[in-house]
Every structure is written in structure tokens, then in C-alpha cells.
Amino acid sequence: VCIHRVRSCSSIRVIKSKYVCVFDKSALKFSHQQRLFRTSAVSCGQIVQFKLSDIGEGITEVTVKEWYIKEGDSVSQFDSICEVQSDKASVTITSRYDGVIRKLHYSIDDIAFVGKPLVDIEIDASKGVASEEDVVETPPMSHEEHTHQEIKGHKTLATPAVRRLAMENNIKLSEVVGTGKDNRILKEDILNYLAKQTGAILPPSPKAEIVPPLPKSVTVPAAPKDKARQIPVPVSRPIVFSGKDKTEPVTGFQKAMVKTMSAALKIPHFGYCDEIDLTQLVQLREELKPLAEIRGVKLSFMPFFIKAASLGLLQYPILNASLDENCQNVTYKASHNIGVAMDTEQGLIVPNVKNVQICSVFDIASELNRLQSLGSAGQLGTSDLTGGTFTLSNIGTIGGTYAKPVILPPEVAIGALGKIQVVPRFNGKGEVFKAQIMNVSWSADHRIIDGATMARFSNLWKSYVENPASMLLDLK
Amino acid sequence: MVLQPSLKNCLRLSCVLRSPKAGFRSTARGALIIQSVSNDVYQNLAVEDWIHDHMDLEKRQVLFLWRNSPAVVIGRHQNPWQECNLRLLRQKNIKLARRRSGGGTVYHDLGNINLTFFTTRKKYERMENLKLVVKALKALSPQLDIHVTDRYDILLDRHYKISGTAAKLGGTSAYHHCTLLCNADKFVLSSVLKSPYKGLKSNATPSVPASVKNLFEEDPSLTSEMLLDAIAKEYATQHQIDHHITLINPADETLLPGIINKTKELQTWEWVYGKTPKFSVSTCLNMAYKDSVLDVKVNMDVKYGRIEVCNIDLPEQWLPPALYSELVKSLTGSKFCPNETTTLATTLLRVCPQDDELHSRWNLLCENMRMLM
Numbered sequence: 001v002c003i004h005r006v007r008s009c010s011s012i013r014v015i016k017s018k019y020v021c022v023f024d025k026s027a028l029k030f031s032h033q034q035r036l037f038r039t040s041a042v043s044c045g046q047i048v049q050f051k052l053s054d055i056g057e058g059i060t061e062v063t064v065k066e067w068y069i070k071e072g073d074s075v076s077q078f079d080s081i082c083e084v085q086s087d088k089a090s091v092t093i094t095s096r097y098d099g100v101i102r103k104l105h106y107s108i109d110d111i112a113f114v115g116k117p118l119v120d121i122e123i124d125a126s127k128g129v130a131s132e133e134d135v136v137e138t139p140p141m142s143h144e145e146h147t148h149q150e151i152k153g154h155k156t157l158a159t160p161a162v163r164r165l166a167m168e169n170n171i172k173l174s175e176v177v178g179t180g181k182d183n184r185i186l187k188e189d190i191l192n193y194l195a196k197q198t199g200a201i202l203p204p205s206p207k208a209e210i211v212p213p214l215p216k217s218v219t220v221p222a223a224p225k226d227k228a229r230q231i232p233v234p235v236s237r238p239i240v241f242s243g244k245d246k247t248e249p250v251t252g253f254q255k256a257m258v259k260t261m262s263a264a265l266k267i268p269h270f271g272y273c274d275e276i277d278l279t280q281l282v283q284l285r286e287e288l289k290p291l292a293e294i295r296g297v298k299l300s301f302m303p304f305f306i307k308a309a310s311l312g313l314l315q316y317p318i319l320n321a322s323l324d325e326n327c328q329n330v331t332y333k334a335s336h337n338i339g340v341a342m343d344t345e346q347g348l349i350v351p352n353v354k355n356v357q358i359c360s361v362f363d364i365a366s367e368l369n370r371l372q373s374l375g376s377a378g379q380l381g382t383s384d385l386t387g388g389t390f391t392l393s394n395i396g397t398i399g400g401t402y403a404k405p406v407i408l409p410p411e412v413a414i415g416a417l418g419k420i421q422v423v424p425r426f427n428g429k430g431e432v433f434k435a436q437i438m439n440v441s442w443s444a445d446h447r448i449i450d451g452a453t454m455a456r457f458s459n460l461w462k463s464y465v466e467n468p469a470s471m472l473l474d475l476k
Numbered sequence: 477m478v479l480q481p482s483l484k485n486c487l488r489l490s491c492v493l494r495s496p497k498a499g500f501r502s503t504a505r506g507a508l509i510i511q512s513v514s515n516d517v518y519q520n521l522a523v524e525d526w527i528h529d530h531m532d533l534e535k536r537q538v539l540f541l542w543r544n545s546p547a548v549v550i551g552r553h554q555n556p557w558q559e560c561n562l563r564l565l566r567q568k569n570i571k572l573a574r575r576r577s578g579g580g581t582v583y584h585d586l587g588n589i590n591l592t593f594f595t596t597r598k599k600y601e602r603m604e605n606l607k608l609v610v611k612a613l614k615a616l617s618p619q620l621d622i623h624v625t626d627r628y629d630i631l632l633d634r635h636y637k638i639s640g641t642a643a644k645l646g647g648t649s650a651y652h653h654c655t656l657l658c659n660a661d662k663f664v665l666s667s668v669l670k671s672p673y674k675g676l677k678s679n680a681t682p683s684v685p686a687s688v689k690n691l692f693e694e695d696p697s698l699t700s701e702m703l704l705d706a707i708a709k710e711y712a713t714q715h716q717i718d719h720h721i722t723l724i725n726p727a728d729e730t731l732l733p734g735i736i737n738k739t740k741e742l743q744t745w746e747w748v749y750g751k752t753p754k755f756s757v758s759t760c761l762n763m764a765y766k767d768s769v770l771d772v773k774v775n776m777d778v779k780y781g782r783i784e785v786c787n788i789d790l791p792e793q794w795l796p797p798a799l800y801s802e803l804v805k806s807l808t809g810s811k812f813c814p815n816e817t818t819t820l821a822t823t824l825l826r827v828c829p830q831d832d833e834l835h836s837r838w839n840l841l842c843e844n845m846r847m848l849m
Contacts, residue, residue, distance in 0.1 A: 055645065056597060056598075056600045056645070056650075057600070057601075057602070065552070065553045065753070066553070066751075066753075078647070080646075083552065083553075085552070085553055085578045085681065086578075087578075087628075088551075088577075088578045088579035088580070088628065088641055088642045088643060089577070089578050089579075089642070089643035089644065089645055090551070090552040090553065090576060090577050090578035090579075090642075090643070090644050090645070091644075091645040091646065092644075092645070092646035092647070094646065094647055108679075108753070108754075109679045109753075183529065183530075183734060249809055251782070251808075251809030251810050252782075252806065252807075252809060252810025252811055252816050252820050253810065253816055253819045253820045253823065255805070255806050255809070255810070255820070256806050256819070256820040256821075256823035256824045257823060259802070259806075259823075259824060259827055260823050260824070260826050260827055263826070263827045322830055324829075324830060325829055325830075331830070346815070346816070346819060349819055377566075378815040379566065379815065380815070380818065380819075381818065382818055382821070382822060382839050382842060382843060383839075385818065385819065385822035386822050386825055386835070386839065408826060409826045409827060410826060410830050
């Protein structure tokens with residue numbers, strides 16, 4: 001292995017450029033080898049016509065397919081300018097200069113000619129114009145670097161300004177994580193790298209070093225005392241944050257949700273919450289799960305919750321009703337189409353299981369499987385998503401205990417189920433036992449539903465779920 | 477040569493990629509042949525991106541061999557609605573991918589092999605690559621009547637297309653990739669590559685349809701593995717390297733840092749659909765309602781895969797005007813996607829008056845709109 005004794009410099013071939021760097025001398029007060037700088041760019045620069053270079057294979061014209069920049073944008077060397085196409089070949093044209101785009105010579109779908117100007121770029125007067133040849137960059141080498149590091153077969157992309165910054169601070173570009181396009185190393189990346197380096201070198205802050213007073217019988221080792229004396233001054237450095245606010249229009253499904261939720265706001269909600277002991281249901285499900293699997297169906301808790309809700313709705317049909325727009329009429333819906341809130345890539349969608357009142361728990365489980373697989377494939381149909389009369393939201397699968405669900409119009413009630421937790425409870429004999437507890441939070445439309453009705457429905461639902469055998473008595 | 481994934485081979489690539497000394501000592505001098513162990517189209521396309529962005533091809537050219545499970549791959553500047561039957565793809569769970577190179581749409585399955593020739597821009601030479609492929613095929617099966625056209629297709633029996641080509645140039649590197657039909661499912665191929673969508677007008681690159689044939693039909697002894705091997709052998713001969721194929725795993729982030737992000741990007745809606753050049757849809761819905769058929773003219777402009785302008789010519793008062801304008805407002809700016817349309821239409825329905833007649837009209841219209849996407 002041959003160690004190169006090369007002066008710290010970036011070996012960039014065929015570039016004639018000058019950079020103006022202003023060192024912020026005030027930042028030199030700490031002992032570490034670190035400098036901050038600002039480049040000052042003068043705005044009135046020369047306009048250079050960036051010509052479309054040779055594509056190869058004797059091609060003379062191409063079609064402009066996409067612009068990555070627009071007039072007025074700043075570009076750095078190697079930034080993508082546009083995509084052109086010629087005879088099945090797609091070519092990314094990258095900028096040769098740092099500067100500001102002043103003119104695009106073509107529109108999308110125009111034919112562009114090799115050798116003719118593609119864009120006009122205004123270059124800073126303080127910087128020179130890079131030569132016409134393709135520049136092949138190699139990472140900067142310090143005298144410590146070995147040959148194998150030099151030829152990694154790994155290109156590091158960075159503008160000359162960034163390379164210089166790295167070189168000034170003795171940083172190997174290959175060790176910096178680039179966050180720009182094509183993993184390009186940006187100035188921020190160098191600064192972040194520097195921040196990490198300094199953090200690693202500095203000993204921990206004074207607070208951690210305070211040694212608690214020890215009893216006399218214990219010998220105090222010398223080391224901590226020494227460290228305590230060497231409490232360094234914390235480094236103050238301006239925090240560099242280059243994030244930008246991003247504004248996007250509200251479109252499509254989100255827009256529809258805005259409308260629905262605004263309408264939901266008009267409903268006077270009241271809430272009612274309770275604690276459900278699922279210990280018996282957990283056991284029952286364990287027994288029934290393999291049976292369902294034999295039939296090809298995955299059995300969760302939801303089918304039980306849904307069926308119990310339907311049994312409750314038979315006794316309290318007002319919860320399965322709908323109030324018309326003028327609050328003149330209440331329609332008691334015959335079908336129990338119970339919606340199940342689903343979290344998908346798009347957001348919250350609520351498909352419903354139709355006619356739960358005539359479905360068995362197994363039917364419901366099977367239908368839920370179908371809706372879930374369609375939901376994750378993004379293929380739910382219109383009929384699956386409309387006609388719901390009552391909704392359950394199993395937010396507990398993600399987390400949470402109590403919630404304040406929002407009623408989905410035109411329904412009048414909704415229930416949110418929290419997660420199942422194992423907590424200690426007292427049984428009838430006053431003994432502590434392990435209970436599987438889940439919280440339910442109901443919301444109802446107070447215009448037509450009163451607290452007592454909601455409470456009684458909840459109690460009935462709770463009794464079915466806590467003692468699943470009791471559902472057998474009322475199953476139709 | 478038996479090609480089986482082995483850890484040893486995978487590790488060797490990291491040496492070959494990182495340390496030229498080991499590279500020089502090994503026989504991968506001047507060129508490298510690699511093969512993907514994955515059949516996932518997105519992962520394999522990501523490997524192409526990775527090599528294009530990160531490998532120094534000045535010292536070593538690369539041949540990349542890959543195959544995909546059923547997928548339709550459209551060119552960089554194409555319109556998926558124009559090129560394939562998206563409904564059928566969704567039904568059959570066939571993936572849709574947009575590659576970064578130009579050219580037309582192709583169907584991939586395990587009976588099709590993909591070859592990517594990586595070089596510097598100066599050494600970019602498509603004809604030479606295709607001649608290499610033809611030479612390899614003729615060595616394997618001398619009686620094959622195959623030749624390269626000036627459109628960079630390979631034709632069998634002067635008539636049937638067995639290979640299509642596309643290329644990508646950028647910065648200092650370039651790649652030329654092509655397909656090769658060994659034993660692909662021609663029935664699925666022709667059905668997925670037929671677009672049912674009418675009234676589309678766009679400047680997207682159109683595909684040129686061609687009759688295809690499998691090499692297997694000419695010579696039943698041929699398999700995809702044999703073709704890959706023969707081409708690798710010819711490449712090795714021409715580049716004076718050992719006939720050794722290094723296997724790589726496209727999910728290996730350590731070997732290919734950044735590959736996971738590249739794979740993810742290729743799967744985003746914004747890339748696959750959002751990169752479609754601006755197009756317009758001008759068609760007529762024939763909605764069967766009660767005892768009559770309504771002719772409803774629809775005009776839409778779609779940009780970046782989203783509906784920019786939407787006009788639906790419904791009979792007056794067929795839907796309450798306020799609702800109609802609400803629907804159009806919601807569709808504007810939303811993705812040109814059946815799922816998006818369904819969810820937004822069904823969500824909006826919640827704030828419509830509870831009228832069965834109204835609901836059935838609304839659902840009918842939305843179902844028909846979905847069919848356009």
C-alpha cells in the first residue's frame with residue numbers, strides 16, 4: 001500500500017475558478033480547528049449560454065420532456081436541469097455552472113438541437129466560468145489517506161465551494177453523508193458533520209460531572225476529581241437549520257373529509273365512556289380462533305364487538321337512526337350496517353358490514369377479512385363505503401385508552417375502542433386478579449339521543465362483551 | 477454454470493466495488509458481471525439507479541442481469557393509461573413500474589430476461605451490445621434467424637420482436653438495457669398491453685406495438701437461465717474477463733447504501749403516475765339509468781397525474797347544482813385514480829340529503845367516472 005504524501009487539496013482537473021470566502025473571525029475563539037465562513041456573491045454577473053452537449057451516436061436533435069428548474073431558480077453545478085429524449089434514450093442534462101437560470105430556450109415537447117443554447121445562466125461575477133470539458137471529481141486526500149480510499153469506485157458529488165469548505169476543515173468527503181439530490185453533499189451536510197465531530201471531541205457538559213459527596217469510609221478515586229476540575233466551557237455555535245415550510249393544497253379525499261368533518265361539527269356531541277372487562281372474551285376468542293382458521297378466516301375481537309353492538313341496537317334503535325337536514329324527521333334504519341374505521345395509506349376510510357342483524361359472528365369475521373384486504377389494496381367499492389348506519393373505531397390497535405370520536409354524518413352515534421391492557425382488579429371475593437381491560441368511548445347526537453339511552457345501550461353492550469355466553473340467549 | 481445465490485459471492489462484490497486492489501487481483505478487471513437474486517421490479521430498477529449514480533464506470537464496465545415477476549414497465553415519459561390496461565393489472569395484481577430510461581412499454585415475467593450494459597457516456601454503444609446478444613444466442617442455437625434492426629429491436633424470423641431497447645444517459649455514465657423474450661406468457665402480455673381507455677390525448681411517448689414470439693417456440697431446449705449464461709459468457713469473452721457472475725441482493729443496504737430509498741421512490745404514486753406528461757381525456761359516458769341511457773360528455777385535463785380541470789356534462793337538474801359543483805370542486809386537484817375518486821365521492825355522500833334516488837344517481841355517476849381511470 002502506497003501512502004501518498006499529498007498536500008491537502010481537492011484534485012479537481014481542469015477547473016479555473018476563484019472563490020471569495022469571508023472568514024468569520026469572531027468564531028475563532030475556541031481552541032478547536034474549526035472555522036465558519038460565508039461566501040459573498042455579487043448579483044450582477046455575466047450571462048452564459050449553456051449549450052446542449054453531444055449526446056453520442058451522432059444524434060443532433062432531442063425532445064425536451066421535462067424541466068427540473070424554471071426561470072429565476074438558482075442552480076449549482078451538477079443540479080439536474082432537464083430531461084430530454086432521443087430515440088428511446090432518456091438523457092438527464094446537468095448544469096455545468098453555479099448561478100441563476102435566466103432563460104429557458106425551449107418548452108416541453110419542443111425539439112432541441114445539439115450545440116445550440118438550452119438555457120441562459122447568470123453566473124456570479126466573483127466566480128470564474130468552469131471550462132467546457134466534463135469535470136471528473138475525485139475526493140480530497142489528506143496525507144493520512146491510503147490508496148484504497150482514493151479509488152473507491154465511489155463518486156462524491158459536491159460543488160467546488162463545498163469541496164473547499166471540506167478541505168479547509170480537513171474533512172474527507174467520503175465520510176460525509178450527502179442529503180442533496182443524487183446524494184450530493186451540501187454545505188449543510190459539512191456543517192452537520194462538523195457539529196457531530198465537535199460534539200464527539202468535547203467532554204460531557206458540567207452537570208454530568210458533579211460528583212456526589214461520598215461517605216468518608218469509601219476511598220474516592222482520583223479520576224473523577226480531576227475531571228470535575230476540568231469542566232470546559234460549552235461551545236456556543238449558531239444552530240444551522242435549513243428546513244423550509246412546505247405548503248400544499250388540500251385536494252381530493254382530504255377536501256371531502258374537510259366537508260364531512262365540518263358538517264359533523266354541527267352535531268351537538270356528548271360522550272359516555274366505560275371500562276370493559278374482556279377476560280372471558282379473550283379466552284373465548286383463543287378457543288374459536290383455530291376453528292375460524294380452518295375455515296380460512298382470521299378472527300379478531302371486532303366481530304364480537306360488532307355483533308354485540310347490533311344486539312344492543314335492536315333494543316335501542318334510535319342509535320341506528322338518522323336525522324334529516326332540517327331536524328324535522330328521524331328515520332329509524334332497518335339494517336344495521338356497522339362501519340369499521342380503517343387506517344389506510346390515504347387516511348381514514350370507513351367501510352361497513354351490511355345487515356349485521358342477520359349475520360353470525362363468523363359471517364362478520366369473514367366479511368371483515370374481505371374488506372380489510374380490499375382496503376389495503378386500495379380497491380374498496382362504492383357499496384362497501386356507503387350506507388353505514390353506526391360506526392365502531394378500533395383505535396386501540398394503534399394505541400390509546402379513552403377517545404372522543406366524531407360522529408360520521410348521517411349517523412347519530414359512534415364508539416371508539418381503546419387498547420386492551422392487563423391491569424389488577426378485585427373480584428367478587430375481594431381478591432386481586434389479572435383483568436384484561438379495554439375502554440370504550442361513545443359519542444352520540446344530543447339532539448335526539450339522551451344520556452340515559454346511551455348509558456343503557458352501553459351497559460347492554462358491555463354485558464354481552466363481558467359475558468359472551470349471554471349473547472347466545474339473544475342471538476337471532 | 478450453475479447460478480445459485482451464495483453469501484460468498486455477495487461478499488466478493490463488496491470487495492470488488494470498494495477495493496480496486498482486490499479487484500485487480502481478482503479477475504474482474506475492465507468489466508464486471510452481476511446478477512440480481514431478486515425478482516422484484518422496483519428493487520431491480522433501483523439497482524440500475526444505484527450503479528448509474530455511484531459506480532465509477534471508467535475503470536470497469538458492468539453487465540447487470542435480472543428477471544422480474546409479472547410487471548408492466550413503462551418508459552420515463554409515457555402515459556400508463558395510454559399504454560396498458562390498468563384495471564386488469566389491479567385485478568391480477570401485476571405491478572406497474574416506471575423506469576428512468578426512455579422508450580416504450582414492456583411486459584416482464586420470469587420468462588423474460590433483462591440485460592443492462594453500464595458504460596461511461598463516451599463508451600455508450602447500443603448496436604455493439606445488441607450484436608453481442610445476437611452472437612451469444614447464435615452460439616447457443618445456431619439455426620435461429622435473428623437480427624438487429626436500426627430501431628435497436630431484435631427480430632426473430634424477420635418478423636417477430638423478441639427484444640426491445642431503452643437507454644439512460646446522465647452525468648458521466650450511461651446505460652443501455654434491453655429485454656429478451658424466452659418463455660413469457662404471451663396471452664397475459666397482449667391483454668395487459670392493450671389500453672381500454674378512450675379519448676386520451678397526450679404528447680407522451682407512444683409505444684409501437686409489435687408481434688412478439690418467444691425464443692422457446694423456435695428452440696424448446698432454451699431456458700432463461702441458459703440465455704443469461706450464454707450472454708454472460710460472450711460478455712466475459714469480449715471484455716477479457718473470467719466468466720464469473722457475482723450475485724447481488726438488492727435489499728442489502730450495506731452493500732448498496734441508499735438502495736432502500738431508491739426502491740421506495742420508484743414505488744411512490746408520485747413517480748409511477750405523477751410523472752405522466754400532461755394529457756386530456758375527452759369521452760362520453762353511457763350511463764344506463766332506469767329505462768334509458770344517458771350520454772354524458774366528460775372532459776378532463778390531467779397534469780402530474782392529478783385532475784386539473786374537470787367538466788361533466790350532466791342533464792340539467794339530474795343532480796342538484798350545489799352537489800354537482802361540490803363534486804367537481806373535489807375532483808379538481810385530486811389524483812386521477814379510481815380509489816381516490818371512490819373515497820372522495822363516498823365521503824361527500826355523507827353530507828348529501830338522505831334521498832335514495834339522489835344516492836343511486838350519485839353512485840352511478842361515480843362508478844362511471846371510475847371506469848375512466
